[in-house]
Amino acid sequence: MSDLDHTAALMLASPLLRGKVALASANPTGRYDAYPEEAEALKNAVDKRLRAFSAGRAAARLALKELGAPAIAIPMGEDRAPIWPPMLVGSITHTDTACLAAVGWEGEIRLLGLDLEPDQPLDDDLLPTICTEAERQWLAEQENPGQSAKLIFSIKECVYKAQYRLSQTLFDFDTLEIAVDLENQSFVAHFRQDVAPFASGDAISGRYAIGHGLIVTTVMELV
Known part of the structure; x- marks a missing residue:
C-alpha cells in the first residue's frame, strides 16, 4: 500500500x-x-x-x-x-x-x-457472520476463497449504504444474498427478507473492480 x-x-x-x-x-x-x-x-x-x-x-x-x-x-x-x-x-x-x-x-x-476495501482475504472466523450458506458454497468453488469472501463483504457494505437512504434500517449481513458475475465484474444482491421499501426477493445490481491491492464496489441506480 x-x-x-x-x-x-x-x-x-x-x-x-x-x-x-x-x-x-x-x-x-x-x-x-x-x-x-x-x-x-x-x-x-x-x-x-x-x-x-x-x-x-x-x-x-x-x-x-x-x-x-x-x-x-x-x-x-x-x-x-x-x-x-x-x-x-x-x-x-x-x-x-x-x-x-x-x-x-x-x-x-x-x-x-x-465501498473500498484492501484486497486481503477475509478472516475465516468472520465467514459465518458475513456469508450465507449459499455464498459459502460458492466460495468453496473459487480459486481464492478468502479474496472472494472479502469481495462479498465489500458488496454487502456497498449495497447497505445504497439502500439506507430509502430504508433507514439497520440489518445484519445475512439479510442480503450476493450472486457474483466474475466474467463481467458485476453482482446482484437479493433481499432475503422485507426491509421497507424493499421486499424479500428485490434485487440491487452493481459493479466492482479489483487492482492495485484494492477492491472497489459500486451501486448506481437511476431514477
Missing part, C-alpha cells in the same frame, strides 16, 4: 460510475480541515479516525464541486451516516490509505453506494 492508493482507487472506480455521478478521492494519510458542523462529531476521535473522516469529507466536497453543487458541510448523523445537502445523494468510503466519495442529484439517482 502507498500514499498513491487514493489515485489508484479513483482509477478503479471511475469506469464503474460514469454518467450522472461525480467522483473524487483524497489521501487519509494527509491532513484536511473538517468544517465546524462536522468536527462536532469528532471531539473524542483518535488521530487516525479524524484523518479518515476529514479526508472523506474533503473528497466529497471535491465531488460536489465537480457536480456543480456548493462545497458545504456534510455532518454525521446519530446513525453515523453522512447527512447530505438537500437534493443530493452521496456515498463515502475509505481505507487507511484511500478515500473515495461519489455524489449525484436526487432527481437523477435513486440508489448510490460505494
